[in-house]
Amino acid sequence: MTAFRTLDQADVKGKRVLVRVDLNVPKENGRVTDATRIERVLPTIREIADKGGRVILLAHFGRPKGRDPKESLKPVAEAVSQHLGKPVAFADDCIGEAAAGAVAALKDGDVLLLENTRFHAGEEKNDAGFVQELAKLGDIYVNDAFSAAHRAHASTEGLARALPAYAGRTMQAELDALTKGLETPKRPVVAIVGGAKVSTKIDLLENLVAKVDALVIGGGMANTFVHATGLNIGKSLAEKDLAATAMRIIEKARASNCAIILPVDGVCAYEFKAGAHNQTYGIDAIPEDQMILDVGSQSVERICAAINDAATLVWNGPLGAFEIPPFDQGTVAAARHAARRTKEGKLVSVAGGGDTVAALNHAGVTESFSYVSTAGGAFLEWLEGKALPGVEALRA
Numbered sequence: 001m002t003a004f005r006t007l008d009q010a011d012v013k014g015k016r017v018l019v020r021v022d023l024n025v026p027k028e029n030g031r032v033t034d035a036t037r038i039e040r041v042l043p044t045i046r047e048i049a050d051k052g053g054r055v056i057l058l059a060h061f062g063r064p065k066g067r068d069p070k071e072s073l074k075p076v077a078e079a080v081s082q083h084l085g086k087p088v089a090f091a092d093d094c095i096g097e098a099a100a101g102a103v104a105a106l107k108d109g110d111v112l113l114l115e116n117t118r119f120h121a122g123e124e125k126n127d128a129g130f131v132q133e134l135a136k137l138g139d140i141y142v143n144d145a146f147s148a149a150h151r152a153h154a155s156t157e158g159l160a161r162a163l164p165a166y167a168g169r170t171m172q173a174e175l176d177a178l179t180k181g182l183e184t185p186k187r188p189v190v191a192i193v194g195g196a197k198v199s200t201k202i203d204l205l206e207n208l209v210a211k212v213d214a215l216v217i218g219g220g221m222a223n224t225f226v227h228a229t230g231l232n233i234g235k236s237l238a239e240k241d242l243a244a245t246a247m248r249i250i251e252k253a254r255a256s257n258c259a260i261i262l263p264v265d266g267v268c269a270y271e272f273k274a275g276a277h278n279q280t281y282g283i284d285a286i287p288e289d290q291m292i293l294d295v296g297s298q299s300v301e302r303i304c305a306a307i308n309d310a311a312t313l314v315w316n317g318p319l320g321a322f323e324i325p326p327f328d329q330g331t332v333a334a335a336r337h338a339a340r341r342t343k344e345g346k347l348v349s350v351a352g353g354g355d356t357v358a359a360l361n362h363a364g365v366t367e368s369f370s371y372v373s374t375a376g377g378a379f380l381e382w383l384e385g386k387a388l389p390g391v392e393a394l395r396a
């Protein structure tokens with residue numbers, strides 16, 4: 001994407017490069033339990049260090065209110081160092097003397113991580129004074145944290161306006177993939193949207209029906225749609241008060257020539273429990289005392305057919321209760337089918353969102369998709385058609 005300055009345009013040699021990364025990784029008992037986000041930012045760190053830049057990593061962790069040792073990035077510095085295969089220095093503040101001293105000690109090619117930016121209120125307020133304190137530490141700014149780009153914070157937005165700013169390699173890959181997914185996609189485009197609730201995805205659904213050629217609705221939110229069309233959904237999870245919203249989305253889809261693909265059958269059980277006794281019923285024959293926990297095999301066939309008709313797939317949210325087998329089967333089958341089509345070169349597949357990544361990992365297909373975003377909120381806001389402050393600030 002030419003609209004963004006990238007590392008190709010940056011002269012980093014001998015420069016102090018402030019690199020915003022997303023190190024908001026899952027941790028248990030002080031140890032990082034999933035290093036995906038760390039792995040994703042290594043290429044940018046390596047490239048800048050190899051070119052003789054002095055890498056100063058900026059990141060947030062958790063949502064602390066002020067300084068909180070539990071939300072320190074110190075253990076994460078050790079994890080980054082392990083994955084990078086070279087030392088990563090750590091400063092226990094991201095501004096002031098501690099930070100300035102650590103930066104001054106850097107030699108070309110060195111890497112330093114500064115303490116959690118959210119220990120200062122100025123971060124989330126995007127406070128001009130705090131931005132200046134950060135800006136003092138660097139000559140140029142690189143943002144490699146797409147997953148935090150929906151936040152207009154000092155380290156994600158303010159700094160990009162205070163220093164010469166560039167997209168890191170992961171940010172660049174993410175923007176490329178997202179552009180291919182929805183802005184200038186190869187048509188037809190099918191979107192799969194699942195997850196529990198319509199209420200959290202109204203804007204997203206409204207944006208998608210205006211842009212894609214077909215929309216598959218699955219997961220708990222499909223129940224709300226099925227109920228809205230006048231069918232009985234038994235004890236299934238649903239937001240019945242959103243029936244009118246669901247109908248409005250169906251109407252908007254019709255007006256935009258977007259096919260809506262709802263389940264035609266459901267795998268039902270008496271209780272929400274792994275291994276619960278289950279049976280598949282037609283969507284117009286859901287028993288009063290049972291709940292739908294997954295899409296049935298006929299629905300899966302229709303979803304696979306929709307994938308076959310498409311050149312591009314955008315996926316957010318599982319199709320069923322994938323965390324409690326056997327109700328993962330619909331999601332797994334559709335994900336594997338999409339992975340096959342992608343491998344055959346017939347489909348560009350872009351997926352994102354926390355549960356979605358977990359579901360694709362579970363199906364063993366993450367590597368086979370064209371692009372899987374580690375972003376949660378940022379990916380959703382992008383699907384909603386919203387401008388992301390951290391991305392906007394990088395536009396050339």
Ligand code: 3PG
Pocket residue numbers: 022024062063147148151375376377378
């Ligand atoms: C995330 O984990 O989704 C990002 O790091 C953003 O974190 P936030 O939702 O606390 O801003």
Ligand code: MG
Pocket residue numbers: 376377
């Ligand atoms: Mg989040």
